[in-house]
Amino acid sequence: MLRDTLQQYVGQTGGLLQGLLAVQSERGFLPPNIESLAADVFNVSRAEVKGVIGFYADLTMEPPKKVTVRVCEAEACQAVGSRALKADLEKGLAYSGADVAIEPVFCLGLCSVGPAVQVNDKLVGRAELTNVGRHVVDAMEQAK
Amino acid sequence: MSKQQTVYLPLDSVAVSLGANDVARVLEEDGFTVVRTGSRGMHWLEPLLEVDRGGERVGFGPLTLENTEGILACLRGGNYDHPAYVGPIADIPFFARQDRQVFERCGVINPVDVTDYEAHGGLAGLRKALDMDPKDVCAEVFASGLRGRGGAGFPAGIKWHTVADAEADHKYIVVNADEGDSGTFADRMIMEGDPLLLIEGMAIAGIATGAAKGYIYLRSEYPIAAEVLQHAIAAARAFGITGSDVLGSGKSFNVELFMGAGAYICGEETSLLNSLEGKRGEVRAKPPIPALEGLFGKPTLVHNVISLCSVPKILEKGAQFYADLGMGKSTGTMPFQIAGNVKQGGLFEAPFGMTIRELVEELSGGTRTGRPIRAVQIGGPLGAYLPNEMLDLKLDYETLASHGAGVGHGGMVVFDDTVNLLAQARYAFEFCAEESCGKCTPCRIGSVRGVEAIDKLASGQDPEGQKELIADLCEVMVDGSLCAMGGMTPIPVESAMKHFPEDFNIHPAKS
Numbered sequence: 001m002l003r004d005t006l007q008q009y010v011g012q013t014g015g016l017l018q019g020l021l022a023v024q025s026e027r028g029f030l031p032p033n034i035e036s037l038a039a040d041v042f043n044v045s046r047a048e049v050k051g052v053i054g055f056y057a058d059l060t061m062e063p064p065k066k067v068t069v070r071v072c073e074a075e076a077c078q079a080v081g082s083r084a085l086k087a088d089l090e091k092g093l094a095y096s097g098a099d100v101a102i103e104p105v106f107c108l109g110l111c112s113v114g115p116a117v118q119v120n121d122k123l124v125g126r127a128e129l130t131n132v133g134r135h136v137v138d139a140m141e142q143a144k
Numbered sequence: 145m146s147k148q149q150t151v152y153l154p155l156d157s158v159a160v161s162l163g164a165n166d167v168a169r170v171l172e173e174d175g176f177t178v179v180r181t182g183s184r185g186m187h188w189l190e191p192l193l194e195v196d197r198g199g200e201r202v203g204f205g206p207l208t209l210e211n212t213e214g215i216l217a218c219l220r221g222g223n224y225d226h227p228a229y230v231g232p233i234a235d236i237p238f239f240a241r242q243d244r245q246v247f248e249r250c251g252v253i254n255p256v257d258v259t260d261y262e263a264h265g266g267l268a269g270l271r272k273a274l275d276m277d278p279k280d281v282c283a284e285v286f287a288s289g290l291r292g293r294g295g296a297g298f299p300a301g302i303k304w305h306t307v308a309d310a311e312a313d314h315k316y317i318v319v320n321a322d323e324g325d326s327g328t329f330a331d332r333m334i335m336e337g338d339p340l341l342l343i344e345g346m347a348i349a350g351i352a353t354g355a356a357k358g359y360i361y362l363r364s365e366y367p368i369a370a371e372v373l374q375h376a377i378a379a380a381r382a383f384g385i386t387g388s389d390v391l392g393s394g395k396s397f398n399v400e401l402f403m404g405a406g407a408y409i410c411g412e413e414t415s416l417l418n419s420l421e422g423k424r425g426e427v428r429a430k431p432p433i434p435a436l437e438g439l440f441g442k443p444t445l446v447h448n449v450i451s452l453c454s455v456p457k458i459l460e461k462g463a464q465f466y467a468d469l470g471m472g473k474s475t476g477t478m479p480f481q482i483a484g485n486v487k488q489g490g491l492f493e494a495p496f497g498m499t500i501r502e503l504v505e506e507l508s509g510g511t512r513t514g515r516p517i518r519a520v521q522i523g524g525p526l527g528a529y530l531p532n533e534m535l536d537l538k539l540d541y542e543t544l545a546s547h548g549a550g551v552g553h554g555g556m557v558v559f560d561d562t563v564n565l566l567a568q569a570r571y572a573f574e575f576c577a578e579e580s581c582g583k584c585t586p587c588r589i590g591s592v593r594g595v596e597a598i599d600k601l602a603s604g605q606d607p608e609g610q611k612e613l614i615a616d617l618c619e620v621m622v623d624g625s626l627c628a629m630g631g632m633t634p635i636p637v638e639s640a641m642k643h644f645p646e647d648f649n650i651h652p653a654k655s
Contacts, residue, residue, distance in 0.1 A: 013359070014402060014422035021405055048423075055424040055581075057406030058364050074326030075521055076557045078571070079484035080512065106408055106575070108365050109329040110161050111557065112187040112482065112489030121367065125161030 002031065006041040016042050017052055020059055028064045065101040066143040067136055069093075070118040071127075073104040076111035085115050088129055093136075100136060148177045149219060152194040152201070154251065156183035156336050157368045158329075164191035167207045174216055182337015184251035185491030186238055189230060194251075195219060197232075201252070204228045238507050243469070244493050245477045246453045250337035256375040258383040261340045267385070269456030273348045274393045281352035282308050285455060287463035289475035293330075294320055294411075294448030295523065295552045295628070297541050300455075303445055306435040307353040310443035317349050317358035318420065318439060318446045322404055322411040324363060325524025327555030330479040331449035333491055335362070335369040338453075339376035340385070343399055345452030347390055348459060350397040353445055358399045361416050364406055373401050408579040412627045413446045415581055426581045427627045448553070450479060470496040474540035474551075484521075484557035485511045496551075501535035504558050515560035519644070521568075523552020525575055526632035528639035529565060548639060565644035570598040572636040580629060586621045587630025593617055594637065604653030611641070611648065 286301020
């Protein structure tokens, strides 16, 4: 199953990276045997696979939380209070005990309507506690 | 309702992040035909609903779930008396003062409809290019004076000639759509609003240089752009803009979308090429230059999105038309992006030569918080922080360069008087440490030492010594880094220290 997904990218441009991304998007993370499996499928060393996984922020071997909140930490969002927003979100979510991860992201391209936040796949412009909170609740409902 | 009324609503990420999809659902349920377009770039009005009123497009904005019903009632009654009515789009001052060459169709047409694209002037450039000798196409781009819009400002024509003259069995066109700089979103907007323009520009470049394959390397933080591009690539293929017989010319050119994986450094062209080969996105030493040994070691034309999107117009109207826009060696138009703490942010396309102040104060109404502007960072995270007194500088490559700043990708991030420039300088080092590919030492280690030195400075541990250390570090990074990441991180740091010395004036702590 996993092998089949990877196999589709053999011989393609950037096949190793695209294959890993495909597995990541299918499962939400890369399973523990990915290194040996991808090394075998693409005929490269395990070190090379590990190197690629380690390089890209989107590739992870950690199973994701139910909801991931990505807060933009780049300059345009800093200028409209993203640092304080992130701290408030962390406080609020720690208090609620919900299965939510808060992660930094460097630019979502919403720099004119910051702070920018992404809750799972939903983009939130002019983010504040209330509208982010509403999207988190929606995402929790959907993940049930 | 007697007949279905057509309305236009952006699918642009900004509009969607402010609720455009929810509004679209209401409109469709109410029986309106909703055409999803790109954004006009007036982001404070998003989601901006447009309708045709006697042959011109008028708008309502911003739409919310609360005011949509009221606006729909107006539209059904042919009545425009509503507080959200903004009148004809073309008359809004922010829009009226632009000269849209690249973004002329953005927000007007259905982005993935080739017929709509052609009806609004699309494909004229490619048709002209197909009738010309490929050498003459390169010469036309050279004569236009077009410079790469990604940040470096390298003359495009030189690259085109280099790739065209290189002998090889395969050549490639690679679009750098890894727009990671904070404060920039022009690439995203054109890919969401007029992606066929990019494909047309790529096809022209392919035919001129002898490349039959093009890749768009897109950052993963742009999921809407990815979706629109997929549809546009399929539509272009079905229409014959790409494929084995480009518009019936017998020439072949194909386009493929390639997704990045969350690494800022992949916006650096050699790092991008490694990533496109499926490897770690580490920077390559230059030479060899990518134009001679790029993707898989073959001659490769790597261009920013806006550079390629500028090309069809150059072919259509001629190099001279384009060269007459702008000033000095900065020809043509530039999509400036006004972001950060700004009341009316967005995208403003104009010939080079306006002042920063005109854009951030006059047209954008100053800060969102209503406080005075203290600093503007121009050209992304590797760009200079300029103080209010310097905002009368003209926006062109040479003027800014002579003041230690750069146009970059045209992004301007506005900060009010609550900003602390020591914190921003620290962030510049921190960002470099986070995103460095690790290949060269000045960038990988210098950035970490920079953060430490600023922290010591802030806590008063030998402040003067730390400032000297930072200056020294910056010199090593500028002179010793392989690419712009390490080489330009000192620009925000040193400009902050130079123009805002009061923020770095820390008293020694008592020991």
